[in-house]
Amino acid sequence: EKKYDYLIVGAGLFGSVFAHEATKAGKKCLVIDKRDHKGGNIYCENVNGINVHKYGAHIFHTSNKEIWEYVNQFAEFNRYTNSPVANYYGEMYNLPFNMNTFYQLWKVKTPEEAKKKINEQVGQHAVLNPANLEEQALSLVGEDIYNKLIKGYTEKQWGRSAKDLPAFIIKRLPLRFTFDNNYFDDKYQGIPVGGYNVIIDKMLEGTEVLLNTDFFQRKDYFTGMAEKVVYTGMIDQYFDYCHGKLEYRSLKFEHEHLDTPNYQGNAVVNYTDSETPFTRIIEHKHFEFGTQHDTIITREYPNEWTDQEEPYYPINDTRNSEVYLLYKDKAAQETNVIFGGRLAEYKYYDMHHVIAHALKKVRTELKQAE
Ligand code: FAD
16 A cells, blocks of 8 residues: 555646646645746746746636636636737837737738738748748748848747748748737636736645655655656656657746836837847736836746756757657556656647646546546
């Protein structure tokens, strides 16, 4: 008889949803995390009442009603709507590309005028088989939007010229012919009142959590404590990198406390020129309509990934996808380990995807355990 039913590696969203449902069903769980806090990448640090998104701006959005209702049991959500603004050498444009943007670019006032202008802009760039990201973007939106709003940002993000990036990175570039700055098309959107920690704390209420605890420091010991392991860390690390390392893009965040109540008038401002070294500035208080006398901003710099950096975005090129499949095969043979979440599945997941996925896995698991 083992002490726990589940040892859950990772107190991020996946691990927390799993722990919550399993505990509710009467299972005994132990959650461990190597960081000094719960929440994984959605963790917020409260500084003078401002919830600082420590691992990048997080906006909850979904069209899935069940998931929306699920998260709403853990926190109330405010009416925050993501409507980023782009700064191109001091010229300001609304995003996503919509009638406001087209007016700012060309003073066009009607959808018909805007469509005509975009057709002119695409002109001879309309190609059937774009050879790279630059050709792809030009063929979709034409010169001004590409040069002012896409090129610099994308090149900074990937650390490479748009001519050296594959066309498939940009499949579509939605153009909206209404005066609507809402970035997401989803039905539901918002920020949890009090920040994301409220959700995680509530999910993990009644579950044992050990922080500052790395699974790999005592892998056999932890594995031996429970009937099953739920693993949400990096999949290649679990198998001791036997098929080589999976690669990531990383980010660097530079936080600054400023003695002014409102630095940029918006939560997210993208810097789309190629000279500014960062891609965006986040002003955290605006996610929650903060009225503090001071503010905290974060400059976000794209960064090469090394073992010392946080792995943020998986790189889904051919080499990494093939290596991942080798690990996935190995994972399928580990009958007592459940792999889940963005690192164990080497996949970019939004929060609503992770919740849906964790719910599916834990429900299947609990049914089998009945
Ligand atoms: P994580 O949150 O990474 O949790 C994994 C946990 O496992 C971590 O806490 C880690 O410390 C722990 N761990 C790993 N290895 C070990 C080990 N060996 N021992 C112990 N613990 C270990 N989603 C949205 O819906 N909206 C957004 O606006 C949004 N913005 C994003 C912005 C950025 C910059 C990034 C990178 C992601 C964004 N996301 C957003 C996605 C969101 O962050 C993820 O969907 C979610 O955090 C994934 O949860 P997870 O539990 O899978 O992983």
